[in-house]
Amino acid sequence: MTELPDVFTQAEILVQALPHMQRYDQEIIVIKYGGHAMGDPEAAQDFAQDVVLLEQAGVKPIVVHGGGPQIGRMLDKLGIKSEFANGLRITDKATVEVVEMVLAGSINKQIVGTISAEGGKAIGLCGKDANMVIARKVGRTTATDSNIEKHVDLGFVGEPERVNRAVLDAVLAAELTPVLAPVANGADGATYNVNADTFAGAIAGAMRAKRLLLLTDVPGVLDKDKKLMPELTVDECRALIADGTITGGMIPKVETCIYALEQGVEGVVILDGKQPHACLLELLTDHGAGTLIRK
Numbered sequence: 649m650t651e652l653p654d655v656f657t658q659a660e661i662l663v664q665a666l667p668h669m670q671r672y673d674q675e676i677i678v679i680k681y682g683g684h685a686m687g688d689p690e691a692a693q694d695f696a697q698d699v700v701l702l703e704q705a706g707v708k709p710i711v712v713h714g715g716g717p718q719i720g721r722m723l724d725k726l727g728i729k730s731e732f733a734n735g736l737r738i739t740d741k742a743t744v745e746v747v748e749m750v751l752a753g754s755i756n757k758q759i760v761g762t763i764s765a766e767g768g769k770a771i772g773l774c775g776k777d778a779n780m781v782i783a784r785k786v787g788r789t790t791a792t793d794s795n796i797e798k799h800v801d802l803g804f805v806g807e808p809e810r811v812n813r814a815v816l817d818a819v820l821a822a823e824l825t826p827v828l829a830p831v832a833n834g835a836d837g838a839t840y841n842v843n844a845d846t847f848a849g850a851i852a853g854a855m856r857a858k859r860l861l862l863l864t865d866v867p868g869v870l871d872k873d874k875k876l877m878p879e880l881t882v883d884e885c886r887a888l889i890a891d892g893t894i895t896g897g898m899i900p901k902v903e904t905c906i907y908a909l910e911q912g913v914e915g916v917v918i919l920d921g922k923q924p925h926a927c928l929l930e931l932l933t934d935h936g937a938g939t940l941i942r943k
């Protein structure tokens with residue numbers, strides 16, 4: 649069993665948090681909670697406690713969640729095949745129905761329920777609610793399969809075209825914590841599946857968030873020797889993509905970070921959501937965690 653710190657140490661820990669609480673007082677922090685980071689019920693409870701503690705500390709958190717692995721499992725159960733092209737799920741009519749059911753249904757309500765159980769004031773929404781986010785269809789993408797370049801139509805995959813921040817401002821003014829599923833209507837009335845990182849970047853940009861935290865399943869951006877890089881500039885990120893250090897799912901994540909910084913978000917952090925209380929460690933301690941990306 650781990651030993652508890654004595655009372656003085658506990659007080660010191662609280663005092664250490666004070667300047668951080670002052671820095672983030674009344675500031676908007678967007679937290680992207682990835683499907684891989686969700687883990688077991690205990691991890692989900694830790695995450696919910698972090699959100700509630702931030703609320704209590706005067707921070708305005710906005711949670712954007714993913715759920716890729718959970719969508720995959722449901723599609724498997726239903727016998728619907730699923731493929732990805734450049735990190736995006738090819739989404740036909742049957743798939744988008746399952747995506748909406750899993751993201752805006754079970755996962756959204758699960759997260760809202762856990763935050764509420766910890767005493768928080770969460771409200772579950774998706775891009776469709778009050779037209780908060782209008783999506784446009786992502787064009788064709790080029791994917792390489794067995795060294796053959798193919799043009800792939802992603803179907804009902806969208807990217808945020810417009811964010812109606814008045815909706816989120818109203819929710820925040822009511823002292824509620826929005827928990828957002830990355831599903832939105834297009835101007836054409838169709839339902840679109842939006843990558844959760846992209847959705848979080850658009851929300852953070854539109855809300856001029858102080859911080860965007862992307863919780864994933866690795867400690868942050870790793871170098872070629874798999875060592876954590878605690879701080880990177882946008883130029884360094886671009887060089888790491890060009891030289892092949894950053895690959896796969898980390899590319900859209902880093903691109904989201906670059907977009908958010910360009911939109912005026914002050915700091916963007918990629919961190920390990922499986923570490924207990926990752927958000928609190930990052931925001932309210934001197935310790936920090938993950939990779940901070942700056943302009």
Ligand SMILES: Nc1ncnc2c1ncn2[C@@H]1O[C@H](COP(=O)(O)OP(=O)(O)O)[C@@H](O)[C@H]1O
Pocket residue numbers: 682683684685714716845863864865866868869870871893894895896897898899901
């Ligand atoms: N340089 C890198 N540093 C860290 N992870 C990387 C890097 N390059 C590629 N990756 C991959 O990116 C993954 C994170 O992206 P992804 O699986 O899409 O996360 P999530 O499901 O949380 O959105 C890591 O698990 C890792 O396999």
Ligand SMILES: CC(=O)N[C@@H](CCC(=O)OP(=O)(O)O)C(=O)O
Pocket residue numbers: 681682683684713714715716717719735736737747805806830841842843844845
């Ligand atoms: C278009 C697209 O790929 N959408 C994602 C949405 C969920 C997501 O992004 O979840 P994670 O953050 O857990 O990966 C999907 O269908 O899996």
